[in-house]
Amino acid sequence: MSIAQPTRRRKPTVAPKPAKMRDRKPRAPGRPAGGTAEHREALLDAARHVFARSGFAASSLRQIAQEARVTPALTHYYFNDKAGLLSAVVEERVAPLVAVIAKAVSAPGQDPQSALRAFVHAYTQTAAENPWLPQLILREVLSDQGTLRAQFIARFASGMAGMLRAQIERGQQQGVFRRSLDASSAVMSIISLCIFPFIAAPLVSVVLGVRVDPPRAEALANHHLGVLLNGFKDGS
């Protein structure tokens, strides 16, 4: 290392590269010819997958950019930060999916069992169609230090858990669920059964031979409902 040369890059006085042969590089700098920027979308999709696969901290912007077929500098252009990229993923990719599930459960005029059925079916179908979603939740919500935890709880989890709990208690008053059931634990069991198969998909597929792809989502949801509705009923 040549010492004492700070090689600062602010001053434009430094002579640029005099001749540059660029013939094999796939894309030259400059605004591209075609329609406007769908590269932003590509970055969001790549980020969603890489974050889900490796976790936020272990994902590198280079890796995401490579998967999106762009340069890392583009993430700075569009999202400024790595954190900004994550926020954008949540806003534009996660939130819409959660909204669908919430809507199914909050449909008015349902008895407790129907509400439970609606939740299980809606969640199972969404998760089967978007396998990256449970993986991302696993990585960034469930894990300690997860970057999305506070945000996710405040925005999605609290409301949903409250609604499920209210339905359980209503069911107990109506006598369709047993009184000895602890409502909070029951909600936890619902969520456990629904979420776990998807976050453990690669494991259950290998060890148990249970597939959780969209064609089997219906059967999976029905199995869960069988266990839950019977398990919550008044014991014989």
Add this chain to the structure above:
Amino acid sequence: MSIAQPTRRRKPTVAPKPAKMRDRKPRAPGRPAGGTAEHREALLDAARHVFARSGFAASSLRQIAQEARVTPALTHYYFNDKAGLLSAVVEERVAPLVAVIAKAVSAPGQDPQSALRAFVHAYTQTAAENPWLPQLILREVLSDQGTLRAQFIARFASGMAGMLRAQIERGQQQGVFRRSLDASSAVMSIISLCIFPFIAAPLVSVVLGVRVDPPRAEALANHHLGVLLNGFKDGS
């Protein structure tokens, strides 16, 4: 000896540090006075926690060393590699705990329901006493790219899943579990209910107010058994 060679080992061109004042450093190099190395154990404990908290890829040896109150170079001395450190954690910290659970389930002469009870109680108690274990499984077994997945499946998961499945099928033949139940899905449900509350502990504690510490392990296991045994029973 005191050779005046100023610690260069590759590049002789760099001027060495002329004077070095070391007076406030907490510990000087050299073998410590006290008894022999319990620093190895400290490193294993720190690594187990940091890996569980942040995942293998996102954990730095500096961080682990700092938590163990030693220098990063010690990890190289004892474990050679970051991978070697992980292996040691599995061998010396994970395996003994799993052995306890496997022993409880494989006790001979149990009817299917007793075996299920034994598994749920053993797992729940172990997980409650060692919260880092489910977190580590979450990070490195369930996640795609998890470093321990193949190893964990081959060594622990396959055997346990097979045993549980056999018990379910035996219960179906004896008429205590309903015939319409899919055995593989049932095993998945058992595992889901047992594992999820612990990997989601920080979440369920905040959102549902359900604590999963050792004092409540018993109650938690009983709740799960209530749901499972009723949920698997022949519907009314």
Add this chain to the structure above:
DNA sequence: CAGTTAATTAATCAATGAATTAATATTTCG
């Protein structure tokens, strides 16, 4: 067309990571 704005890459920096080596201090054992 000319000037401005939008989109993109190349190049690079400072910070951090894992891994390694050399030096140093203590214990143990012949």
Add this chain to the structure above:
DNA sequence: CGAAATATTAATTCATTGATTAATTAACTG
């Protein structure tokens, strides 16, 4: 005691990361 083995840190190397800037090219606007 003295020599070898053991345990530890300091210092350093090379790769990688997130972030930033300047240059470059296309599209839009008047």
